[in-house]
Every structure is written in structure tokens, then in C-alpha cells.
Amino acid sequence: MANATFQIWRGEQGTGSFIEYATPVSEGMVVLDAIHDIQAAQANDLAVRWNCKAGKCGSCSAEINGQPRLMCMTRLNELDLAKPVTVEPMRSFPHHRDLVTDVSWNFRVKKKIRKFTPRRPDAPDGTWRMQQEDVDRVQEFRKCIECFLCQDVCHVLRDHHLHEEFIGPRYLVHAAALEMHPLDTLDRREELRKAHGIGYCNITKCCTMVCPEHITITDNAIIPLKERVMDHAFDPIVKLVGLIKGTTPGP
Amino acid sequence: MTTELETRDHDVLVIGAGGAGLRAAIEAAAAGVSVGLVCKSLLGKAHTVMAEGGVAAALANVDDRDSWKVHFTDTLRGGQYLNNWRMAELHAKEAPDRVRELEAWGALFDRTPDGRILQRNFGGHRYPRLAHVGDRTGLEMIRTLQDHGIHQGIDVHMEVTVVSLFTREGRIAGALAYDRERGRFRLFRAKAIVIATGGVGRAFKITSNSWEYSGDGQSVAFHAGAVLQDMEFVQFHPTGMVWPPSVRGILVTEGVRGEGGVLKNSEGRRFMFDDIPDNYKAQTADNPEEGWRYVLGDKNARRPPELLTRDHVARCIMREVRDGRGSPHGGVYLDIAWIKEKMPKAAEHIRKKLPSMYHQFKQLADIDITTTPMEVGPTTHYMMGGIRVDGDTQMSSLPGLFAAGEAAAGLHGANRLGGNSLSDLLVFGRRAGEFAAQFARAHSASTPDAGEVKEATQEALAPFARPTGENPYAVQHDLQSLMQDLVGIVRRQEEMVRAVEGLQKLKARAANVGVTGNREYNPGWHTALDLKHLLTVSEAIVASALARRESRGGHFRDDFPDKSAAFSSFNFVVKRAPDGAMELGKEPIPPMRDELAKIVEEMK
Numbered sequence: 001m002a003n004a005t006f007q008i009w010r011g012e013q014g015t016g017s018f019i020e021y022a023t024p025v026s027e028g029m030v031v032l033d034a035i036h037d038i039q040a041a042q043a044n045d046l047a048v049r050w051n052c053k054a055g056k057c058g059s060c061s062a063e064i065n066g067q068p069r070l071m072c073m074t075r076l077n078e079l080d081l082a083k084p085v086t087v088e089p090m091r092s093f094p095h096h097r098d099l100v101t102d103v104s105w106n107f108r109v110k111k112k113i114r115k116f117t118p119r120r121p122d123a124p125d126g127t128w129r130m131q132q133e134d135v136d137r138v139q140e141f142r143k144c145i146e147c148f149l150c151q152d153v154c155h156v157l158r159d160h161h162l163h164e165e166f167i168g169p170r171y172l173v174h175a176a177a178l179e180m181h182p183l184d185t186l187d188r189r190e191e192l193r194k195a196h197g198i199g200y201c202n203i204t205k206c207c208t209m210v211c212p213e214h215i216t217i218t219d220n221a222i223i224p225l226k227e228r229v230m231d232h233a234f235d236p237i238v239k240l241v242g243l244i245k246g247t248t249p250g251p
Numbered sequence: 252m253t254t255e256l257e258t259r260d261h262d263v264l265v266i267g268a269g270g271a272g273l274r275a276a277i278e279a280a281a282a283g284v285s286v287g288l289v290c291k292s293l294l295g296k297a298h299t300v301m302a303e304g305g306v307a308a309a310l311a312n313v314d315d316r317d318s319w320k321v322h323f324t325d326t327l328r329g330g331q332y333l334n335n336w337r338m339a340e341l342h343a344k345e346a347p348d349r350v351r352e353l354e355a356w357g358a359l360f361d362r363t364p365d366g367r368i369l370q371r372n373f374g375g376h377r378y379p380r381l382a383h384v385g386d387r388t389g390l391e392m393i394r395t396l397q398d399h400g401i402h403q404g405i406d407v408h409m410e411v412t413v414v415s416l417f418t419r420e421g422r423i424a425g426a427l428a429y430d431r432e433r434g435r436f437r438l439f440r441a442k443a444i445v446i447a448t449g450g451v452g453r454a455f456k457i458t459s460n461s462w463e464y465s466g467d468g469q470s471v472a473f474h475a476g477a478v479l480q481d482m483e484f485v486q487f488h489p490t491g492m493v494w495p496p497s498v499r500g501i502l503v504t505e506g507v508r509g510e511g512g513v514l515k516n517s518e519g520r521r522f523m524f525d526d527i528p529d530n531y532k533a534q535t536a537d538n539p540e541e542g543w544r545y546v547l548g549d550k551n552a553r554r555p556p557e558l559l560t561r562d563h564v565a566r567c568i569m570r571e572v573r574d575g576r577g578s579p580h581g582g583v584y585l586d587i588a589w590i591k592e593k594m595p596k597a598a599e600h601i602r603k604k605l606p607s608m609y610h611q612f613k614q615l616a617d618i619d620i621t622t623t624p625m626e627v628g629p630t631t632h633y634m635m636g637g638i639r640v641d642g643d644t645q646m647s648s649l650p651g652l653f654a655a656g657e658a659a660a661g662l663h664g665a666n667r668l669g670g671n672s673l674s675d676l677l678v679f680g681r682r683a684g685e686f687a688a689q690f691a692r693a694h695s696a697s698t699p700d701a702g703e704v705k706e707a708t709q710e711a712l713a714p715f716a717r718p719t720g721e722n723p724y725a726v727q728h729d730l731q732s733l734m735q736d737l738v739g740i741v742r743r744q745e746e747m748v749r750a751v752e753g754l755q756k757l758k759a760r761a762a763n764v765g766v767t768g769n770r771e772y773n774p775g776w777h778t779a780l781d782l783k784h785l786l787t788v789s790e791a792i793v794a795s796a797l798a799r800r801e802s803r804g805g806h807f808r809d810d811f812p813d814k815s816a817a818f819s820s821f822n823f824v825v826k827r828a829p830d831g832a833m834e835l836g837k838e839p840i841p842p843m844r845d846e847l848a849k850i851v852e853e854m855k
Contacts, residue, residue, distance in 0.1 A: 012771065028495020028616065040724035044775030045768030049292070051461040054501045054611060056390060057296045073614055096432060097772040104409070107294060107401075115402045116357035127351055129366030135359045139384060142359060142391060143606075146295055181357065 004081045006034055008046065009088035014095045019043075020084060025076050031087060032060050032071035035099075047098035055212060058147030062099050063088045068149040068210045090152040106148055109167050112195070113175055118183040134182045141177035141221055143213045146170065150207035150217060156200045166197035169207035169217050176221035179228065189232040198222070198229055256438045256704070261287035261406065262691035263684070264426060264441035266413050266468060269297030270389075270676030271656025271683070272447030273396035274349075278684030279445075280403040284691050287406045287439060289428060291448070291463045294409055295397045298449055298461060299676065302389025303504035303607060304373055305381025306677070307670030308346035312363055313370040314378040314550060319343040321377050323847070324854035326671060328530065329375040329560050330635075330664020331804045331814070333481065333822060336843050337642030338662040342671070342678050349677035350382050358395040360384055372509040372546065375560045375668040377534060379548070386504045386607045392673055411437060413467060414780060415707045416444065416475040416652070417699030423475070423651035424697040427707045431777065434770025436708050440698055442691035445645075445683045446472055446638060446654040451485075451788045453727075453781070455631035456735035459491055459502040465781040466788030468658040472638045473787055473833075477647040478826045480660040480838065481636035482788070483795035484805045486667055487740045489564035491630025493582035498615045500630040503585065503608060505669040507625075508557040510604050511546040512587040513539075514568070515624070516576035522583075523556035526567055531559055543593060562666040562805045565629040569740055572628065582628035588621055597621065629740055633672065635663045635805060636795070639824060639838070645683035648826075651690055655683035660822075665804020714779040720765025723779035730757050730785055738793055743809045747797050754790055761786060794835050795823040 004025045007018035021038045032050055039046040050060040053072045060071040065079065065086055079085050093101035122128045150169040156162050167175075175192055178184050192198045205218045215221070232238060262284035265276045276288040290297065311317040323343035327334050350368065354360065360382050361369040370379045384391040401407070410431040417424045425440040448468030452460025473479055490503040508514075516522050527535050535556050536542040542555025557564065568583050578584055587605070591597035598621035602609050605620070612618040612625060638647050638654035640661060645653045656676045663671060714720065737750035761782040766775050801815035802808050821837040828834040843851070 026496060029497045030615070033497045039774060040722075040728070044722060044724065044766065044778075045773045047772040047774060051292055051296045051463065052298070052301050053461065054301065054498075055614070056387070056607065057292075057300045057461075059292065059296050075614070100772050102432075103293070107407075107409075110398070111401050115398060118355055118357075121355075126355075127367065128354065130359075130362055131366055132362040135362060139359055142384070142394065143387065144394075145300070145390065146394075178357075181359070184357075 004034065004076065005084040006038065007084045007086045008035070008038070008099070010046070010098050012097045016095070018086060025081065029076045030072055031064055031074045031076065031085070034076065035071060035087065047096070047100045049100055056145060058145030061090055061147045061149050061152065063090060068152045070147060070149070070212050073212055090148065092152045092154070092158040093148070103148055105163055106146070106151060106170065109171050110174065113167070113171060113178070114186055114188055114191070116178055116181065116184055117186045119185050128183055130182045137220060138177050138180050138182070140215055141173050143215055144170065144173055145213055147212060149210045149212065153206045153210045155204065155206065162197065162200060166200045169201070169222065171196070172198060172201065172225060173215060173217055173221045176225045179225060189229045192225065193229045193233060198226055201226070256436050256708070258438045258440060259287060260440045260696065261285050262441065263287070263443045263445065263687045264289065264439050265445045265447060265684070266426065267291070267297070267447035267449060267656070267658065268294055268407070269299040269447065269449055269656065270392055270396060270673060271680035272297075272445070273393065273400050274677050274680030275445045275447055275655055275684035275687065276405045277396065277400050277403055278681045279688040280405050282685060282688035284688045285406070287408060287441070289408045289411045289413060289439070291412050292410060294407055295393055297393060298464060299389045299393040299673070301459065301502060302392070302673050303386040303502065304506040304509065305371055305383030305388045305670050306346070306350055306392065306673035307373065307376060307380050307668065308350040308382060308674055309343060309380060310347050310350065310368060310370060310382065312367045313548070317378040317380060320850050321854065322346070322380065324851055325376055326662070326668060327664070327851060329666050329668040331666060332664065332819065333803070333840065334664035335642050335661030336847060338679070340847060341642065341682070342662055342674060345678045346674040349674065349681065353392065353395050353677070356395050356399040358391050360391070371506065372554065372558060373669045374505055374508070374558045374564070376670065381509070381670040383506070385603070386506050386605045388673065408437070412777065412780070413471060414711050416471045417703055418475055418649065419697045419699060421650060422694070422697070423649060425699040426471070427704060429711065431772050434773065434776070436711075438699065438704060440696060442694050442696055443651045443653065443687040445687050446652065446658050447656050447680065447683070448658045450634040450657045452631045454731065454734045454785050454789045454792070455739065456731040457491065457500040458631040459488060459500055460631065466784045467781070468654065469637050469791070470784035470787040472647060472649070472652060472654065473791070473825070473827055475649060475652065476827055477649040477652055478639040478824050479637065479791055480639035480822050480824045481664070481795070482791040482825060483799050483823060484635035484665050485631060485792065486561060486633035486635060486805045487565045487629040488632035489561055489568050489629055490585055490627040492616065493626050493628040494580040495616060501611070501615070502630065502632065503625060503627050504605070505561070507585060507587050507605060507608060510587065510601070511543065511590045512557065512585050513555070513589060514557050514564070515584045515586055516571045517578060518576055522571055522576070523559065523564065523567060527556050527559065528563060535559065560666055561669065562807070565740060566807060568629060578626045580626055582626040584624040585627045586624035588623060633657060633667055635665065635667055636660045643682070644686035645679055646686060646690070651694065653683040653687045655679040665806060711780060714764055714766040714776060717763065717765035718767055720763050721760055723764040723766070723775055723782060726757060726760050726764055726782055727778055727785065730782070730789065733757070734789055734792070738796060741807055741809050742796055744797070747793055750793050751797070754786060754793065758786055790833055791825045794825060794833060798823055798835055
């Protein structure tokens, strides 16, 4: 078996450096396999999050050769093993230890988005009727495994650190899934514009490019959501009603 | 080293945040008690996300002949009648409401043409019964419960692992845990505790389970004095990936067969037609043409033999491999691509119905399942056994300690039907939450004995005092190999006796493992602590498997290949003897209520 070299970020609370490890590689291996081998044989205390190892739980997000990826779905044969492979934690979140970051902000953000609130059931037995084509788009959004790679790569969060003003692509997808849910009755457009900062997204599509579930985040979720929000904010009738009630949404 | 404790008080503490734990927490919170929910990982990452095929419930949306009675009898037949029949009854009756409730909380299942929840075929289910979302039903379910649960005032403790339980005056009093991030201890005082920690797959080398499934719940319950049951019944799912080596064991959903996938050996033969058990002959197709009509929804057709129960399909695959008719990497072929002979736009259909499988094979094995057969073989998947509970309340033999989902025993008997796990989580998660809340209201708070807590924290920290001790990963790997080789799908007396001896040696090694580094997010330490649980459940599995001198469901004995009536009327149980040793016993299965016995008779 050939050896490959990995430079793994080790350290705590933002301090640290790349430490080099060599480990044997075999057919079909993914980055997470190499990390596990190194952990078992050379560095028992190497901190890493993982669960399903099949691309379904979204735990093992990291930056591999600088690219935000799931370690369990990144095959070694797609990387250039002639050079060391770098593996480092997601950089948009506070560093905890080695490859582990503090992603708790994401969980707090989700709580701020008003929850699903269905219309009254369609049938006397308390059930609803929906056509498959009406649920297709929302099902796309619900494929999200909450790996937070889209949050990691989004420049509004990564470079501008607007975590208090902007909920990030993951939660815009979540909001889109609620807003476009055939049964949901709430209108979240106002808070999307104000509290959730949808306007900060300038559609660079980085999130879409890194999504391991291939959700077309920008085109299918964020842009339609932006249109709804703008239609609502600049709708002359809404504005008129708002003027009368004194609740005109500002620009 | 500091053993300082943070103390948290909850009326009900739920340990485990997969489907069962979340559902239990939601129900307990709805009852108005204070609820803590402990997750070993981040919220929403539990193994429920891996469930693919669907959730079984007799909604009768696709075939109106379905009813709770058919589901009930299917579950018992699949479990070879060792099931807790009361649980099988409640499960079949309540599953439809639990599925509809998910829809009310935002889940979006695939639809029938008239707009209702679509249901698909699955092994051992007489009619199409599995509500599903492509092949990512588990993700839909856990996300729905998570998104609903976070608004119910539940205190969520993420990345916290429980190491032991405490009792006071004969009932549960609390739990000791550590948080992964800082490695600090947390003492939970609770009036009632629900164990929903899932399975034990990590005791085996080839498994579909993640690192979390080390039998923590079963083990801490056992050490606290609760009774375990049916521990010999481990489900080896017939279709796991076998190649490349690094993905060996990852699950390939039974939904592939539900959508028309067939199993073939190296000679191209559909070998499942060669061995159809007598009790399934009447409902199984005897030719490929009839099998395909069943897949298309012909109500007069019987189901293809690929959809026989998992225990049987796994053994048939083992037989083909053993007799030299396997695939190059020691499995058999699972072919869904063949349906292009039968339908237009087959590739598109496959990608729509089985998107995760398409993605998984493409990315991990360079195989396009719309054109090429998959190589598959059995993988350790599910624990039918677990904590013995009351069928109605889910309370264990230890007052105040409840269990639900995979960690509990009873519903599935000797073999679980696919799809019955997700419904199990919902039905019994809800019941456990309801009755735990009731118990908490009826009892005053209690406090674990300070001496016992101190002892438990010191035990947990002991590996740090042995920096030159053995590598915990080495012990874990040897344990997994031992269980795989000696207590796997095919079991023999002399091999299991060797396993018993081997486990004793591993116990001695586990007592001597060392940990390097500090307490903050240190997987070496976590692995060292998991060893105790892995060893406890492994010991229970071997003891029960040795005693069951017959073959039934997930338990196959090469030296006793037939089912024996002598083993049909009781469950094996294990409990802790006063000296701490494991004691094996039998619990008779109570006679079924007359009206249920009549239903079983009618459906035969």
C-alpha cells in the first residue's frame, strides 16, 4: 500500500498549526478514513466530528485542500496525493479543537425562525391533500443535512462576520422550505427582510457550489425568496394599507 | 484532576435524541414537566437520519385491504412470535396517527395521485405500507421532530455522553455525563429517565452504525439493575455495501428491492426463488413475472422473494457466497438497472425514487446504479433486544427508568421488519414520554448518593492516570473482530465459548487502557469509556446466543439449524446479580388475549 501525507490542523481555541502525518491508503478510501486511521494509530486525541460516514448526517464538514467538503464523501483518488493533503476546520465558526468548531450559532439562528404552522386539515379525518408536483421543490430544500458548509463559505459570514444580522444560506433554505410549504400559513417576509437580513446575500452562489446535497440554494431558494420579500415590501397596495395602519414597511 | 460537577435538574431526562428520544421529549414537554434532552452528537445527527426506506403504518392509502390487524400479524410473523404482542398491537394501531402527526408538524412525504401519503412495498409487509420520502425518510423524520421540538421548551444538551445511572431507594435518581467539548462532568438529577440511545452495532466490525452505537443505554441500564431481553437477536441487514473496503457495511436500502431490485448470484440466477420458507409460501411469488406485477401494484400478485424477511435474505446471501457463487468482493449482485427492460425512463425513475443510493454508489464506488448492478452483503444493522419494558408504559424493571426505540426490546421479537423501526420510534417514544412525565408528577425529586457519583467520576477519569496504558482503539478493534468472527450471522457453540473467553481477556485489557492529551474533545478518552458498554452488551449477546440452542429470526446456529418448539414460549433475559455478574434467565411470554389470537389465526 502506498502512503499519503496529510497536514492536519491541530490546536485549540484558534491557535494551532498543521501537523504532518503519513498513513497508508487503499482503494476507495475517503479523507475521513485516513483521519480515522491516523487517530487510531498515531494521534488518539485527534478531535473530529463524524457520524454516519455516508454523506447523510452532515457532521464531518471540513476544509480539504482549502475546499469546504464532507470528509466522508471526499475520495482520496480525486485529490493529488503527490502533495500533502491539508485538512482544517471550517473557518467561519469559532474554533474549538483540531478539526472541531463551535457551530452552536446555527442552532440558535434556527430557533428564531417562526415554525411551521399548517392550515386546517383538508379532510374530516384530519389529513391533507397535496400533489407531488407541489411538494417537489420543498422536498429539494428538505434534503439539507445541516452540514453548514454553505454557512462556512458564505462571504457575508466568513469575511464580514455579520452573524447577528444575517441568517446565512442554510436558514434561507429553511425559511424557503417553510414559505413554499403547501400547508404553511405564516408570512415570514417581513422578518426575512429585517431580522434575517436576506438583502445581504448578493447571489455569488458559493453556497450552491459547496452543497453536498446539490441543493440549488441560490436559484431555487434564495432568489425566489428575495422576489417574494421585495414584491411584498414594494407592493403599492401593501404600502397603502400600511400607510393607513401606520405600519408601512420601509425600503 | 478536577472532578467538579455541574448539576442540572429535570423532571424527565431523555437520553438520546434520535427519533425515539425526540418524540419522547416532545410528549413529556407537552405534559407540562421540565425536560432535558441529552444528545451524544449534535442535535439532528443521530442514526435516525440513516433510515432510508420508510415508516410502516397501515394507512391503507395505496391498498385498502391493509389494516392494523394485517400489520400486527406481519410484525409477529416476522418476529417469529417472540414479540411482546401488546407492543405489536399498540404499534400497529397507533402508527398511522403518529405518521399523520408528523405531517401536521411539517413533514412532506411522497404523494399518491389523489394527494395522500404514498406507501411503498417492503420486506415482510403484506401490502405497500411504508410512508416515505424517496430514500431519505429518516432525515425527514428527525428534521421534522427536531424543528418541532426546538420550540417546545426542551433543554437540549448537545454532545453530552452519559456514563452511568444512579438509583435511590429502589428507583431512578439521576445520571452522570460528560460534555465532549470541555470534558467536564454533569450530574443530572431527574425523577424519571427515558433511555433512547439506539443500538449496539459498534460491537461488530462490519456495521451500518456510526461510532455512537456502543450500547451505552443498554449497558448503563443493566449496571443500574434493569433487565435486558432478547440480546441474542441482532439483525444483519442483507444489503450493505461490500466494495471498496472503506465503505464496507454502509447500508443499501431495502427500498431498492421494494422498487423492483433483484438479487442475483455470479451465475446470474435469482437465487431467492430457491428457498422460500413454508410460512411465507402462500404470500410469495414463485416466478419473476408475478414478482414484477407486484412491484407495479397488481393486487392479485404475490410479492417477490427478494422481499422476504431480512434474516432469511441475509442467510441466503451467505449461502451463495459460501458455495462459491458470490461476486468478486464476497457479496452478491443487487440489480435495479434491469427494470429498464420493463419501463421507459427507468434511469430517471431510479434517480427519483432512490436518490441517496444513486448518489452513494456514484460517489463512493464509481458505480451508476441505473446501469450497473451493486455488490452487496450482510451488515450488522439493528438490535432487536434491549431493555425489557412494559408494553403500555415502556417502563423498565427499574421504577422511573423507561426505554424506547432500538434500546428497548419486545416489539420486534426475533427479527424486525424494515420500516417497523421508524414507526417504533414514534409510537413508543411518545408513550415513554407520556408515562415518564406521569411518573415524574407522581414522585418527588431524589438525589444520587454523593459517594456513588464520586466513584463514577473517578472511574471515568482513570484512563488519564495510565498515559502509557494500551491504546483504546486497539482494544475496540479486537472486540469488533471477535464479535464479527465468533458471534456473527452464523453461530456455533465452540466459537461462542471462545468468544466468552476472549471477552474476559478484553475486559482485562480495557481496564488497562490509557489516554493521552487532555479532557477537551478527546476521542481517545471517549473510546476508552465506550469500551465498558461495548463489553457489557457483547457479553449479554454471547450469553443469550449460547443459551438459545435453535435458529430463529436474526439468531442462526449452524449446530442447531432448525427452529425448536422448546424455545418458542419465552424470552431470554439477563440481569445483574448482587455481585455484579451477569445472570441469564427466562421470562415466559404471557398468553395472547383471545381476540388477538383469533386475528393471528385468521391471517395465517
